[in-house]
Amino acid sequence: MEKDSIIGAVQNEKNREGVMKGYFGSMVAILATTMNAATAEDLFLPDAGLDAELSGFSVVPEVLTATRLKQPRSEVPGSMTVITAENIDQWGVRTLPELFRFVPGMFVKHGDQDSIAYHASNPNLMRRMQVLIDGRSVYRAGIASVVWEDIPVALEDIQRIEVFRGPNASSYGANAFMAVINIVTFHPADTLGTRAFARSGDQGVRDYEVSHSAELGEWFYRATVSRKHDDGFDGNERLGQSTVQPGDNLHDGSRDSFISLNATTQFSDQSRLLVEAAYKDGKQRLRQNFGEDEIAPVDENQSGFVMGQWQYDFSATHTTQLRAYWQKEKRLTEFRKCAPAVVLSPLLSQLYREDPYWANVIGRFDLPEELFVPIATGTANPADVESRLEEDLGRDYDISQSDLDQVQAIFAEAGFDVDNLSGTTCGNYDLDFDEQRIDVEFQDTVQWNDVLRTVAGVNFRRDEVTSETYFNGTVSNDLMRVFANAEIRPLDKLIFNLGGMYEDEDKNSAVFSPRAAANFLIAPQHSLRLVYSTAVRSPDLLEQEPDYSLQITDLTENYLGLTEGSLYATQTGAYGDLDHERITSWELGYYGRLPAYNLEMDIKVYRDHLYQLISDPINLNTPDVSSDTEMNLSGVDWQFTWQPSQIHSLWYSGAYIDADMKLGDVSSLSAREVRNLVRVETRLSSEFSHNLSWNFELGSWSFTQSYFWHRSYDSYGDQKLNPYRRYEAHLQKRWKLTNVELETSAFLHHLIDDEPIAYNTNRIEEKYLGYLHVGVRF
Template sequence: MFAGPSPLRSSLALALLFSDTLLADDLFLENLPLPQVLTATRLKQSPAAVPGSMTVLDSELIKASGSRDISELLRLVPGMMVGNINGNQAVVNYHGSNASQARRMQVLIDGRSVYRAGLATVDWSDIAVAMEDIERIEVFRGPNTVSYGANALMAVVNIITRAPANSHGTRIKVSRGQRGINDWYASHGTGWDSGDLRLSLSGQEDDGFDSDQRGADYHDSRRLNRINLAISQALDEQQSIDWQLNAKDGSNQRPYTYRPVFPGITAAGDNSDVTAKNYSSSLRWNLDLNPEHSLYIQGTAQHWDRQQTWRACDAEISFSPQLAALWQLDPNYTERLARNMDSFTASGAPRSTPEQEALANKALAQWRGGANRTVCGNIDQSTRETRYDLELQDTLSLSDSLRLVSGLNYRYDRADSETYFNGTLDDTTTRLFGQLEWRATEHWLVQGGAMYEKTRLIGDSLTPRFAINYLITPRHGLRAVYSEAVRSPDMFENNVNWSYRVTGLNPTAYGRPSARYFVKTRGPGDLEQEHMRSRELGYNGSFTHLGLNLDVKLFHDEITGMISESLRNNQFIASNSNTARFQGAETQLDWRLSAADRLRLTYAYVDAEASSPQDQQLTAHNSGSAGWLRDWGSGWNSALFYYGDDALNGYRFERLDSRLAKRIALGKASLELAGTLQQRLDNQPNTFADNYYDSRHVLYFSAELVF
């Protein structure tokens, strides 16, 4: 399907052709309002004036896609690599990097970060927002530490929910289909003289992948329920408050992957399922001093609770103090000993010291003296993370040609895990940010900004961005952007204190009912931030009389000080020793061919080079999507989408999605019946070898009543 970067040349030629023949006509349409985006700089800007690349997934596109998950929607974003760890764990990276850890992208819900600082992850399946509550998704495709701080290293995804004022009435929706799909949604919105409210309840279920590569049940289903409350209240002509409350409760199955360390031991468990709970609340006070000056203060509180316990069996010697001491001296030596207890000779081992030999001989004596017996107990791998965030932002028009947005932010993060941190670890972050937009002439727009950030565990950083936009007309702009960005090591990478305590041991180990495994991993504690330098050239144009929007981007990004080590309790030694380079081109086209037809195309060519092979795993050289939306009249509409990646973690991905819907008027109410069919066009697993479905297609139906 993909043959290389030739679509880029076609897009550039198309842009030049339109520039010569159509821009003059565009001058007669300047009385029409310009579309606005907010995520790029925190200032409302037209797409042509943005200092970077933007993709906006609007409500029409979201609904037509038939997507059940936000991660699936992001396949419509050029350069976004979307895969799966298992059926209830999606992985999303912009341009790529590690296939199982998406650490370098900031994800926001109405400006509130859901990136978990403790374990450097975004739980896409557990985001406490229903698809039906989303108004649009704005994606800034590029580094944006300047606006959103560390972790906005490669991209920013801002999920913007529907305003309560636009949610009046009642909606009820149910979806049923293959693979155990069982979703539901209900909401009610109302208003009064000075305010509005929306309450929504939703649930989601499916069975995940059917089997692994050996044909065994994969055990990766999910079940979740959500509640969302949004209230907007005007206090007077200048002041208003917005309040949100979100909660999510559910369970995610996990394949039982524990394997005993010592030979001859049989594993005792059959699952390591996770009970996942999210709670969040935010309160925002808005003040419009005058048309040229506004500010807000927003406070948020969030809590993530992941309860995970499982049963494990191993040899009693797993809890030997001598073996634990030996591990601290030399993990490699200790692992060889543990794997070969019956044949290991301490004095003959290479690179051993007298101290190591003495400890090894004591462990061998314990093994031969009966410590090879099987003991079983319970492991608690639960984690809890809490965040409190306070932000002040001021937006000021200094003159007709000069605008400034500035602010400060204070955040407190706490992670609690007996397994990963041997208790509790916390951190504080302070930020100062500013972005200046100067309209030098009718055509030239100069923008600059910086973010100063200081964290207690890592230190401070200053990241700048500078951009020049040449506006051919207000709807057509060329841009050149240079920016720097950072990613702070998360608590796990830098400060992990990882060991497993096993409780309820039966029989007891060395006379104790609970004990820790001999394997223990400590973080380095002195990691520095990853640093990116990004260069971008681009064009954005809106041909209003044609209903056509076009964006083209050339990019060159370099990351240094990269932390690439996999997060596993087996000699995990994090370092800043890796680098990566991403360069290439992207284009997106959104064309309303007529009042009934809409065509949307995206393509990305990414050339990646990384010092660690893991950081090239989730990079497809060629990827893209194509969509056709059609309103047939009489309440009928359809959508057809193609998604393709030439190699994600070595596996090709091609899928065709089709949706057909019929809206039926029922007096003042309406009923929509819809069916969605997803058909894989390849015969490959999804991202990893164990991610298999018995059938290459899935069909599901929905019914939505609005009154």
């Protein structure tokens, strides 16, 4: 980098730091002023008289997600972040993924489909994290991913979110690979009454929600109806990505509606039943480059589920639980695209089955023009063609005379006319699929004595997917699981957690995922922990049994005389027998809680070895997919929460991540493809990240400021800083009237940097965006 460039980069960094200081200078001033004005009763000092509402800070909070056993935070075998309903209300975000920006080491990508990664991962599909809603997995097994837009839960219905930051296959099986997000909703008895709100703002934000909770006989129930609308990103005008026209210029907006029901009853002091159901309907506009005769695709989706959970308490120390659910999803995505007619040639399809890379040279028009005539006339020399292709495309080829003869036949089919080969034809195709799941799980929890507690269970799951495009019909997978976790307390200050899960399924080999952890209690609310764990991610049905092809209909005129046909590139089980993705993780952590100062902290030092990763994109542009990428991740996560007075609270989290990639066999890849593959696993990651939020409460007013700073974002393999900085502010006011509470709020976010998130089109032209919220409760 030249000297002037370096000076310029440093100056930009200083300017950005000035912006940050400007935002938070006022925060510090207000904090200092209000704390100085506070009385002794307002301060959380050891001898201060604690307000009854706040004295709960002296109680160690308990979590369930880590081992399926309810445990104090100081005894959990791993790192946890807990997001409460109060946090959600203070931050003022409108979607689930936005909440996870506050979690140390987590990164969020928005677009036509949101994605979340912990430490580092491919942003295209969220497939290395388990997500549970009241115990129900929303992880899709057919095409591995979590589609956040399809989750029918209102933020206002969430009681808490427990995020286990680390592998947890010993409790939740394959796909609890790098983290587990467990979303727990309120009991209907805790939300009695009616609420309604409307939200409107920039980027086409239009949200509406109504919820009603009541008691009906022996039942408590809650019904929620929600609709959300936004236009996504609008691009960056100076980069030619947007226009002055209003609306969804990048075609990545969404329209989502759902209705959900939560009902529970208690048959006796020992027995209770929970029933949940929901139906969701939505449309996501898919960002594509489309021309004048093409139709931009819209992903229409309908999904629903029914779940029942019965719990029986034999005694205070013995509980059993049975959960069963059925869920179904249907997606309809139709395209009208145009392409050179040669891509529909049956002869090119035959060539692709024999040598996909050579076929792609023809199908993608990568053949140098000067080679066309020699190949068409049969005078080309295989060695000369091979040498020229390797020079131009940076890939090794093995061209034979037979290969040249087959291409000559393709040219002859077009009358040896280049215009025929490249002549455009347009047609329709779809990426439709139906997916459903049946899941039944039995769990038994016992406290045997003061030394030993256990939880054990069995689980059966069937996943079934129907798609003519992806599978040429219907495929299914049956999965059986057996799991157990034990908490052993040989000494008052020493706790061991041992657990594991064995899984056997149709499409993948059987696996066992263990975990061993030791927690040393320095004091009841202070502990050191050492954790060893392993986990796997099972290849999904598309990775293991693809029968992937595009059938094009309603074709316009073409030299082949076709009205319908098949794209030459297909995938018919060519991936085959991919191994499980695997991770081995070591963690050394500290958890501490100081009730006298209302301070809580969690620090984690880790080293993760990920191997057998499937980094190649699963699409028709990828002839070969392998599970041979390795990645080493090491670093530090930290999180601090502090309530210095009754009217102030602070949340600070962050992470340092050192990522090292090692690719497997790249002999069939071009230099450009190798570079892209190196970046793909770290595109949604940052070397340094800081997340700071301050809340100020005064009577019926609440004001929250949040600041996010990611340094070296998506910069693996280059020297750019790639900063991502974002400021958010949320102002609330509530009015309590007779039997009615009115609430209003304003939310503002400011993007400080021009750098996109993961992809170049993930930009917003307007740096200041906001929305207004008006609601009522009664």
